[in-house]
Amino acid sequence: MAIIDPADMDKDLSVGEVAERSGVAVSTIHFYESKGLIASWRSSGNQRRFPRDVLRRIAIIKVAQRLGVPLATIAQALKTLPDGRTPTAEDWKRLSAAWKADLDERIAVLTKLRDGLEGCIGCGCLSLGECPLRNPWDELSEDGPGPRLLDPR
Amino acid sequence: MAIIDPADMDKDLSVGEVAERSGVAVSTIHFYESKGLIASWRSSGNQRRFPRDVLRRIAIIKVAQRLGVPLATIAQALKTLPDGRTPTAEDWKRLSAAWKADLDERIAVLTKLRDGLEGCIGCGCLSLGECPLRNPWDELSEDGPGPRLLDPR
DNA sequence: TCCTGACCTCAAGTGAAGTTGAGGTCATAT
DNA sequence: ATATGACCTCAACTTCACTTGAGGTCAGGA
Numbered sequence A, B: 001m002a003i004i005d006p007a008d009m010d011k012d013l014s015v016g017e018v019a020e021r022s023g024v025a026v027s028t029i030h031f032y033e034s035k036g037l038i039a040s041w042r043s044s045g046n047q048r049r050f051p052r053d054v055l056r057r058i059a060i061i062k063v064a065q066r067l068g069v070p071l072a073t074i075a076q077a078l079k080t081l082p083d084g085r086t087p088t089a090e091d092w093k094r095l096s097a098a099w100k101a102d103l104d105e106r107i108a109v110l111t112k113l114r115d116g117l118e119g120c121i122g123c124g125c126l127s128l129g130e131c132p133l134r135n136p137w138d139e140l141s142e143d144g145p146g147p148r149l150l151d152p153r
Numbered sequence C: 001t002c003c004t005g006a007c008c009t010c011a012a013g014t015g016a017a018g019t020t021g022a023g024g025t026c027a028t029a030t
Numbered sequence D: 001a002t003a004t005g006a007c008c009t010c011a012a013c014t015t016c017a018c019t020t021g022a023g024g025t026c027a028g029g030a
Helices: A015-022 A026-034 A053-066 A071-079 A089-123 B015-022 B026-034 B053-066 B071-079 B089-123
Strands: none
Touching: A015 A026, A015 A053, A026 A053, A053 A071, A053 A089, A053 B089, A089 B089, B015 B026, B015 B053, B026 B053, B053 B071, B053 B089
């Protein structure tokens, strides 16, 4: 396959074409489909055929991942989009605004952590019960009290 | 065992005592030992006995993890500390300063990402090759060019 | 007709940071 | 004497986001 005939521009895409045009591996596309992030129909020979909106969906997935959004959350979000319709700028605005809020919060958490660290570099006590670096509840609280994994990703 | 006899204050600690005083699970202590992050000797009955400096080491491990440092890196750093000697404030200063630099950089990366996102929320193009959100090399470059996982943790 | 390349499925492996479980030992309290 | 609780080892399981591999199908070109 050498040159794309303009008449084919609105044809659906094979998995290899999607891989090439989106920059993700074929296996990743299979994987995303298995997780319900994207959808396809099958050709007569049982091959996947993807509507073109899959490219935009994959773009959204990849950006969201850079923002630190887990795939399961992305899947939720993508389910709010009409099936097979290319996500509009409006859709993107809605999704990305939500993710930006998450990102803002993660930045805030890390910044507080850094400030706490700054104060503690000189101190060095690290005592459980006194050191703000060791006790998440104080100024560094992330998500309210209660037992919680200390994972500030 | 009810009240700690002050005369026992300089005794080595069992794994259960370490767990209680450090706030981590016994299984985690086993795991850290298997990874070389901490060390112990064995009692006559083949039980682990930890020198008291293990508490401070675990404190350092936990703080480093909050900062996002992987265990393998922490292990490297801890190997620069004399065996069995409680890490001094000086030691802590050295280690934490290095980790703070990492943290600063991660905050910087996320901040750039957020700014890029801000610009792109209105745009919505997401095109591979044009959108700064999709192309790590531009203003958002993390670590120089070359193929690289897009994982801004 | 045969070969090649793109595609298919399903299972298993990767790595990080542990957790869980089975089966066994040891010391002490009743 | 026995039961309890703390400890021991080793293997397998967990989650996330994929990748790798084995074995098989299908369409087009020489």
